[in-house]
Amino acid sequence: PASPGPYLAGRYIVRAMPDDLPRVFGQVARVVSSAAPDVVFDQSASRTLSELRTEFFHDATVMMGLLAGVIAALLGATALGIGGLASYWVEQRRKQIGIRRALGATRWDVLRYFQIENFMIVSVGVAAGLVLAYGLNLALMRFYELPRLPAMYLPLGAAAL
Numbered sequence: 001p002a003s004p005g006p007y008l009a010g011r012y013i014v015r016a017m018p019d020d021l022p023r024v025f026g027q028v029a030r031v032v033s034s035a036a037p038d039v040v041f042d043q044s045a046s047r048t049l050s051e052l053r054t055e056f057f058h059d060a061t062v063m064m065g066l067l068a069g070v071i072a073a074l075l076g077a078t079a080l081g082i083g084g085l086a087s088y089w090v091e092q093r094r095k096q097i098g099i100r101r102a103l104g105a106t107r108w109d110v111l112r113y114f115q116i117e118n119f120m121i122v123s124v125g126v127a128a129g130l131v132l133a134y135g136l137n138l139a140l141m142r143f144y145e146l147p148r149l150p151a152m153y154l155p156l157g158a159a160a161l
Contacts, residue, residue, distance in 0.1 A: 097110055122161070129161075130154050134154065
């Protein structure tokens with residue numbers, strides 16, 4: 001018989017139904033060994049497309065998990081900081097709260113006052129963040145040719161905050 005030549009070397013893709021893969025892998029090994037007896041066929045390197053896809057995206061998946069953990073830690077630290085600051089300001093204005101209560105303000109009036117005050121402070125922060133996000137997006141579009149931030153992201157982000 002004629003020698004198969006150097007053109008049989010490389011990787012091959014075999015298409016089969018998922019249920020037939022074990023049987024097809026066995027047949028491929030027999031066909032390759034009969035077509036080219038001198039070829040070294042590595043049966044352990046035979047993998048399915050889903051296994052190859054999982055292996056290819058493994059690093060990206062780990063990085064996404066790491067970034068999600070960092071984001072969660074930053075959000076938690078920020079929430080603790082905001083809570084600590086609110087508690088500090090309430091403690092600093094304890095006399096003011098006592099005077100308001102003495103003048104007839106209910107507990108809910110005092111809570112509402114502090115909630116409105118915190119809402120106003122957070123609103124200024126959100127507005128500044130929206131302006132900075134828009135400006136940063138313009139800079140990224142100019143220097144790195146990235147796409148424009150979808151218009152709905154800014155009000156949705158502000159509402160979420």
